[in-house]
Amino acid sequence: MSEKKNTRPNPDDRSDNVEKLQNMVQETIANLEEAHDTMEFASGEEKEQIMEKNKRREEAIEGMREEIKDEHRYNNRNE
Numbered sequence: 232m233s234e235k236k237n238t239r240p241n242p243d244d245r246s247d248n249v250e251k252l253q254n255m256v257q258e259t260i261a262n263l264e265e266a267h268d269t270m271e272f273a274s275g276e277e278k279e280q281i282m283e284k285n286k287r288r289e290e291a292i293e294g295m296r297e298e299i300k301d302e303h304r305y306n307n308r309n310e
Contacts, residue, residue: 249302256295263288 266281266288273281 245302245305249299249306252295252299252302256292256299259288259292259295263292 263285266285270278270281
């Protein structure tokens with residue numbers, strides 16, 4: 232027998248999104264800085280890999296900051 236389950240989606244709780252995103256930005260910046268320090272001891276190929284990864288981190292940080300702005304706009308609109 233097939234049971235019907237309630238498949239309603241959970242309500243959209245965005246109340247702590249800004250805080251979570253800010254923490255993610257801070258953690259990503261810390262990783263970026265740690266990787267930058269590691270480059271001092273890395274070989275040429277490792278340096279290139281670190282530089283590429285740091286570029287992706289910088290892009291991710293920019294995206295998260297844009298999302299933080301969006302969340303602020305959403306929160307201000309719905310207050």
